[in-house]
Amino acid sequence: MKKVLVVDDSAFMRKLISEFLTSTKQLEVIGIARNGEDAIAKIKRLRPDVVTLDVEMPKMNGIDALRRIMEECPVPVVMLSSTTIEGADETVKAMELGAVDFVAKPSGTISLDLHKIQDEMVEKVVAASKVNVAKITRGFQRESANDAGIGSVERTEKLPVDRTWGVNSPKMILIGTSTGGPRALQNVLTGLPRQLDAPIVVVQHMPPGFTRSLANRLDGQASIHVKEAEHGEILENGTAYIAPGGVHTKVVETGGQLSIQLSKEEPKNGHRPSVDILFESASLIRNYAKIAVVLTGMGADGSDGLVKLKEQGEVKAIAESRETCIVFGMPKSAIATELVDRVEHIGDIPRSIMTYMV
Incomplete structure (x- = not known):
């Protein structure tokens, strides 16, 4: 059974998310946190397999918390986001910083109809719990680049070109x-x-x-x-x-x-x-x-x-x-x-x- 830490500034949302996740035999909620600072302390102490993290929180928001999690105590993270333009921008930034996936709340920060995405949330949290954390933290920067701006992470040998393929075709x-x-x-x-x-x-x-x-x-x-x-x-x-x-x-x-x-x-x-x-x-x-x-x-x-x-x-x-x-x-x-x-x-x-x- 995979261990989950639920991070959200709303007590109602923490309770609801915890109930959804524990409804499956694959997940166990081992702790809750109300803000980013609380989350980082509990990740270090409880060592969860996966974290659900709200994008919008006071004190330390989800993006700042995620950045510190990836630096100090890397763990697979699934973001919970509102569908506002600001929420979407922050969520995309979170994916770039190493969040495995995200779930869009159906209606704002406190979603009374969160049950609509229960199955999706469970599926994504289970999937994230199985991700090798080294793949999240590994630098994806290319080590070298040629004149076309194309480089390679791990291999530098020249790839063969198929000269018979698509020669005259757009x-x-x-x-x-x-x-x-x-x-x-x-x-x-x-x-x-x-x-x-x-x-x-x-x-x-x-x-x-x-x-x-x-x-x-x-x-x-x-x-x-x-x-x-x-x-x-x-x-x-x-x-x-x-x-x-x-x-x-x-x-x-x-x-x-x-x-x-x-x-x-x-x-x-x-x-x-x-x-x-x-x-x-x-x-x-x-x-x-x-x-x-x-x-x-x-x-x-x-x-x-x-x-x-x-x-x-x-x-x-x-x-x-x-x-x-x-x-x-x-x-x-x-x-x-x-x-x-x-x-x-x-x-x-x-x-x-x-x-x-x-």
Whole structure:
């Protein structure tokens, strides 16, 4: 049974969250804390396997507490966030600082309807409790960089280039990720050169209200332009489009140009946006070569779509390695299809993508 510390400034919320988590036989709440300072002292004393941490707290807020937790007593953390713009911005920052995942409260700081997300909270806390803390604290900074701004965390050998692949075809890059994705995306997108001769479309599992904050933050860090995808917009090379939370994102071809199509179809395997839906839409576009990338995440989203992609047209697939994944579910499932061309550590993925941009 995994041990949990619940951190929230509201006694009502601490009680409710504790009840939800102890309703499963997999989790035991071993302590509660009312602010960041209290949390740090109790983490050091109680040694929990996982912590739930409210973003908005007095005295020391969740972001400041998380920063100190990662420095002084690293442990997997799941953030609880409001869906305000400020809350979304702070949550994205928390993912960057090492939080494993987050749960969006349905209605403000004191959520009387928290039961709506009980199952999601339990699932994410259980998943976070199994994460190797070394993967959270490991520096994801690339150690070296070449002229294109692409480097490697752990390997420096030159990757082979497939000269017969996609020689005369325009390219598109498709990325799917979930748990641990914001940090992985930061690593990949900041490693790509400004003059990238392809558009990128990204599905990151997130609820509505958070993907714009993610896109804005990544845009400020990467050489390429990063934005939240909008319905009907024409895709441009050197731009990454983040699928908006709560809607499916497809790539369609109209009059020789690629554009974004957003839809509110039913979730696929529990996800909206869905990586499978993105990959399947791209499989229908004949005259483009596709580079499909599956990064860290729970579940198997993207595997069925990868099969569809590979059935039709020129496709190269890259999966993140077990060694650097926060959660190895999605890449493991993609690799199991036996259709993945390369399995790479996260820091090597930008360079791996560029070997296919010939």
